[in-house]
Amino acid sequence: MKQSPYIWKNGKLIDWEAATTHVLTHALHYGSGVFEGIRAYETDQGPAIFHSDAHYKRLIQSGKLVYMDIPYTADELTQATKALIQANELKSCYIRPLAYYGYGEMGLNPEGNPIDVIIAAWEWGTYLGTEGLKNGIRCKMSSWTRLDSRISPPLCKSTANYLNSALAKREAVRCGYDEAILLNTKGHVAEGPGENLFMVKDKQLITTPSYESALEGITARSIRELAISQGIEVTERCLIRDDILLADELFFTGTAAEVTPIREIDGCVIGTGRPGPITQQLQELFFDTVSHRSQTFSHWLDFVTPVKA
Numbered sequence: 001m002k003q004s005p006y007i008w009k010n011g012k013l014i015d016w017e018a019a020t021t022h023v024l025t026h027a028l029h030y031g032s033g034v035f036e037g038i039r040a041y042e043t044d045q046g047p048a049i050f051h052s053d054a055h056y057k058r059l060i061q062s063g064k065l066v067y068m069d070i071p072y073t074a075d076e077l078t079q080a081t082k083a084l085i086q087a088n089e090l091k092s093c094y095i096r097p098l099a100y101y102g103y104g105e106m107g108l109n110p111e112g113n114p115i116d117v118i119i120a121a122w123e124w125g126t127y128l129g130t131e132g133l134k135n136g137i138r139c140k141m142s143s144w145t146r147l148d149s150r151i152s153p154p155l156c157k158s159t160a161n162y163l164n165s166a167l168a169k170r171e172a173v174r175c176g177y178d179e180a181i182l183l184n185t186k187g188h189v190a191e192g193p194g195e196n197l198f199m200v201k202d203k204q205l206i207t208t209p210s211y212e213s214a215l216e217g218i219t220a221r222s223i224r225e226l227a228i229s230q231g232i233e234v235t236e237r238c239l240i241r242d243d244i245l246l247a248d249e250l251f252f253t254g255t256a257a258e259v260t261p262i263r264e265i266d267g268c269v270i271g272t273g274r275p276g277p278i279t280q281q282l283q284e285l286f287f288d289t290v291s292h293r294s295q296t297f298s299h300w301l302d303f304v305t306p307v308k309a
């Protein structure tokens with residue numbers, strides 16, 4: 001990880017090395033934290049945060065789903081992020097906000113413990129590799145099942161939920177794959193451990209709805225809008241494993257994964273085994289949008305320094 005000079009914590013910028021916590025911090029023991037993953041991209045107008053407001057609204061909603069009232073508004077957190085990016089002199093970065101129950105009482109109920117909020121930002125490249133972005137990745141159908149709302153709220157980015165994701169990711173990597181695909185408790189396709197899944201069939205774009213235990217991805221929502229703007233039909237429906245194995249094209253979306261083609265699942269080649277034309281079209285449009293080369297969706301970008309007239 002490439003270190004930055006500062007981290008924002010509870011309203012102040014502090015040195016990166018000083019952003020430490022007590023070993024009896026509640027969240028370390030019980031996963032009582034919620035987080036976000038956001039990216040800021042380099043543009044002709046300086047760094048721009050992609051969908052900052054949507055990410056911070058989702059952070060606050062994640063808090064609600066685990067009975068945590070985050071003591072900042074989405075706008076305050078966006079302003080804090082801008083100040084952090086400026087102080088760290090970053091051109092582009094990955095941004096990691098985290099709200100967690102801190103040091104106080106021990107026990108399952110964190111009521112009364114402080115809610116600490118941090119935002120870190122650092123220079124970060126691709127999540128699944130530039131080779132993966134270009135030529136596609138190999139996935140494993142996970143032996144782990146994506147959690148559902150009777151177990152832990154799947155629409156919530158709680159730190160505790162990510163044991164499920166981490167197990168799926170680690171199993172896939174240990175078996176020689178790049179990434180996992182998880183089924184839900186109904187046996188339907190849910191998503192990747194940190195990505196939403198899209199398939200292309202007969203030129204139509206199909207993805208799984210949130211009631212199939214897929215996180216409501218902000219990148220996924222953007223890709224759907226970009227697809228519609230290109231006249232591509234978009235459908236949300238339940239998918240079974242057979243559907244995705246027989247897809248013409250398959251790809252992941254996510255803040256970390258951006259738009260990553262999938263070329264193989266468990267030794268079964270998807271489509272031609274190369275990123276398909278619709279995947280490539282949407283990937284190109286996505287990168288043009290986040291870097292402000294295409295300005296049709298520039299309202300998705302939050303420029304860190306005021307835009308020049």
Ligand SMILES: Cc1ncc(COP(=O)(O)O)c(C=O)c1O
Binds near residue numbers: 194220256
């Ligand atoms: C489980 C899961 N699904 C999907 C996504 C993609 O969501 P987004 O595009 O908002 O980053 C993420 C990443 O936040 C995730 O953790």
